[in-house]
Amino acid sequence: MATTGKPIKCKAAICWGPNQPLSIEEIEVAPPKCREVRIKIVATGICRSDDHVMSGAISDMKFPVILGHEAAGIVESVGEGVTDLKPGDKVIPLFVPQCGKCRCCLNPESNLCYKNDIGKYNGVLLDNTSRFTCKGKVIHHFISTSTFTEYTVVDEIAVAKIHKDAPLDKVCLIGCGFSTGYGSAVNTGKVKPGSTCAVFGLGGVGLSVVIGCKVAGASRIIGVDLNNDKFAKAKEFGATECINPKDYKLPIHEVLAQMTNDGVDYAFEVVGNTTVMTSALQSSHFGCGKTVIVGLAPSTAKMTFDPLLILTGRMLVGAVFGGWKSKDDVPKLVCDYINKKFEFDGLITHNLPFDKINEGFELLRKGESIRTVLMF
Numbered sequence: 001m002a003t004t005g006k007p008i009k010c011k012a013a014i015c016w017g018p019n020q021p022l023s024i025e026e027i028e029v030a031p032p033k034c035r036e037v038r039i040k041i042v043a044t045g046i047c048r049s050d051d052h053v054m055s056g057a058i059s060d061m062k063f064p065v066i067l068g069h070e071a072a073g074i075v076e077s078v079g080e081g082v083t084d085l086k087p088g089d090k091v092i093p094l095f096v097p098q099c100g101k102c103r104c105c106l107n108p109e110s111n112l113c114y115k116n117d118i119g120k121y122n123g124v125l126l127d128n129t130s131r132f133t134c135k136g137k138v139i140h141h142f143i144s145t146s147t148f149t150e151y152t153v154v155d156e157i158a159v160a161k162i163h164k165d166a167p168l169d170k171v172c173l174i175g176c177g178f179s180t181g182y183g184s185a186v187n188t189g190k191v192k193p194g195s196t197c198a199v200f201g202l203g204g205v206g207l208s209v210v211i212g213c214k215v216a217g218a219s220r221i222i223g224v225d226l227n228n229d230k231f232a233k234a235k236e237f238g239a240t241e242c243i244n245p246k247d248y249k250l251p252i253h254e255v256l257a258q259m260t261n262d263g264v265d266y267a268f269e270v271v272g273n274t275t276v277m278t279s280a281l282q283s284s285h286f287g288c289g290k291t292v293i294v295g296l297a298p299s300t301a302k303m304t305f306d307p308l309l310i311l312t313g314r315m316l317v318g319a320v321f322g323g324w325k326s327k328d329d330v331p332k333l334v335c336d337y338i339n340k341k342f343e344f345d346g347l348i349t350h351n352l353p354f355d356k357i358n359e360g361f362e363l364l365r366k367g368e369s370i371r372t373v374l375m376f
């Protein structure tokens with residue numbers, strides 16, 4: 001390519017600091033160094049975690065930063081030593097990398113590679129430097145990805161090659177929201193055929209949990225949300241019933257106990273609220289019920305519950321990115337999508353040109369969108 005080995009000038013949305021809109025600027029993207037890959041982003045979704053940063057909820061974030069972590073694109077060029085990718089390949093960046101060597105990567109039961117930048121927010125690539133500059137300032141990377149830009153650079157362990165026929169404007173959701181919810185049901189929860197599930201929170205991730213429960217063969221999938229507007233879509237994706245805690249005098253776990261002969265087999269918390277986490281645990285059946293935490297609670301929040309709930313045989317588990325080993329599993333999820341094992345196009349309620357990124361965040365904050373996908 002004509003651009004190989006040279007810096008690229010392109011458009012990006014910069015987050016200069018919390019509580020201000022993103023600003024579209026011209027940036028310079030340096031060529032990839034050893035074991036790095038420069039990607040032309042084609043489509044990127046707007047996700048809750050990006051909004052958490054913008055609203056200042058993540059206190060140790062480094063600014064300025066290019067946010068965005070759910071995307072699909074095409075390899076522009078590769079650095080020295082990259083063997084599994086070449087220019088023109090379709091790819092999905094991975095906000096949980098997979099180095100293949102650390103304790104978590106070597107454990108078949110874990111997926112949280114030591115090389116991840118979640119919770120640390122160093123905002124640099126593995127060589128401790130950034131590839132982005134704007135107006136002479138260094139701009140930070142975000143959780144190994146940074147996709148609110150026409151071009152990004154990622155470490156080789158943070159990008160997966162996907163099928164050449166994959167529609168990038170759809171499979172970008174496999175980069176975060178869909179896979180997080182779907183994997184929470186099929187990997188972390190290991191939902192069994194014929195079981196009863198409750199899903200607390202019916203946003204894009206909760207709906208993806210519903211899809212996972214359905215693919216796993218659950219016979220009842222009960223959606224729980226404070227917003228009745230979420231119920232129609234939940235039923236389209238496979239919820240068999242939906243309930244709103246506001247419609248009952250009894251606590252919601254008692255309502256669920258009455259509906260399910262003493263409690264559900266699997267309860268999923270997809271809100272990010274510690275009170276809801278405890279409700280989910282209380283909703284699960286003694287002796288065998290499993291509760292999966294998917295939501296991220298505020299950093300100072302503490303979950304409290306009677307330990308007898310656990311002593312009497314309930315399980316409490318959680319995982320990031322639905323437990324998927326990203327580099328291995330993302331290509332398989334894309335093939336499953338192409339082969340119609342599941343369908344999630346309906347999660348994309350809005351498409352906007354990249355320049356309208358701030359409108360996309362407004363739709364998310366007002367609860368009007370499930371997913372907005374930005375196109376370059």
Ligand code: COD
Pocket residue numbers: 047048049176177180200201202203204205206207224225226227230245269270271272273276294295296297319320321370
């Ligand atoms: N009870 C029931 N439902 C509730 C309650 C409540 N008390 N409060 C809010 N809700 C509903 C809302 O009405 C809404 O429908 C839903 O919960 C939340 O949906 P969204 O659209 O705000 O969010 P999602 O589905 O896009 O994401 C939810 C997460 C909890 C997964 C997300 O916010 C999160 O915590 N992400 C961090 C965890 C993670 O894995 N991140 C990876 C990178 S994003």
Ligand code: ZN
Pocket residue numbers: 047048049069070176177
């Ligand atoms: Zn996300």
Ligand code: ZN
Pocket residue numbers: 097098099100101102103104105112113114115
């Ligand atoms: Zn690793």
